Amino acid sequence: xxKLVCKNFEEFRELKGKELPLxxxxxxxxxxxNAFAEATLDFQWIHVDVEKAKKHSPFKAxxxxxxxxxxLLSKMLEDLITVESMQMGVNYGLNKVRFPHPVxxxxxxxxxxxxxxxxxxxxxxxxxxxxxxxxxxGVEKPACVAEFVSLMFE
Numbered sequence: 001x002x003k004l005v006c007k008n009f010e011e012f013r014e015l016k017g018k019e020l021p022l023x024x025x026x027x028x029x030x031x032x033x034n035a036f037a038e039a040t041l042d043f044q045w046i047h048v049d050v051e052k053a054k055k056h057s058p059f060k061a062x063x064x065x066x067x068x069x070x071x072l073l074s075k076m077l078e079d080l081i082t083v084e085s086m087q088m089g090v091n092y093g094l095n096k097v098r099f100p101h102p103v104x105x106x107x108x109x110x111x112x113x114x115x116x117x118x119x120x121x122x123x124x125x126x127x128x129x130x131x132x133x134x135x136x137x138g139v140e141k142p143a144c145v146a147e148f149v150s151l152m153f154e
Contacts, residue, residue: 008085009126009154016118020080023111025137026072028064030105036068050105059104066099069109069134069144076111077130077150085154092127092149101141108137116147125153 002021006012030050037048045052046063053062074091103109117129127149134144 003079004081006081006083009083009152012083012126012152013118015081015115018115020077020111020113020115023076023080023113025108025110026076027106027108028068028103030062033062033064033068033105036065036071040065040067059102062105064103064105064107064143066102066144069099069103070094070097070146070148072109072134073111073130073132073144073146073148074150076134077113077132077148080111080113083152086152088153090151092151095129095147095149097144097146099144101136101139101143103136103143107139107143109134109143110137111135121151122153125151127151 004015004021033047037043042065046057047065048062050062054060057063112133112135114131115128116131119127121127130148130150132146132148133142136143
């Protein structure tokens with residue numbers, strides 16, 4: 001995957017409405033799922049009890065938390081695009097989010113995305129709406145579809 005590099009916000013604005021390159025695959029390991037459970041205090045057995053999941057889950061293995069897919073969006077976007085003049089970026093929120101398919105442990109995920117909208121935010125910022133689909137390698141339905149909103153500042 002070739003990362004998009006923009007010198008400044010002016011160049012970045014030209015990407016509005018355009019598809020981003022496909023991201024690299026990220027493997028979701030049990031260690032990642034356990035760390036997410038620790039961070040969120042969500043220890044449902046379907047995520048963290050490997051033996052019980054093998055016996056009782058319809059997936060026959062642990063699955064990642066749905067919000068884990070959403071939490072990977074920032075990293076996945078950062079891997080796809082850089083704006084050299086940007087001093088800081090923050091998550092602003094989500095306008096829409098759905099989890100059409102569970103992420104079974106050891107699945108590989110990647111981002112398919114597009115820049116939906118870019119608008120000014122304050123004196124030195126932009127508010128960016130990203131159309132994000134987190135694909136699962138070998139699975140027709142995505143793990144997550146979301147309209148993710150971030151702020152960027154020069």
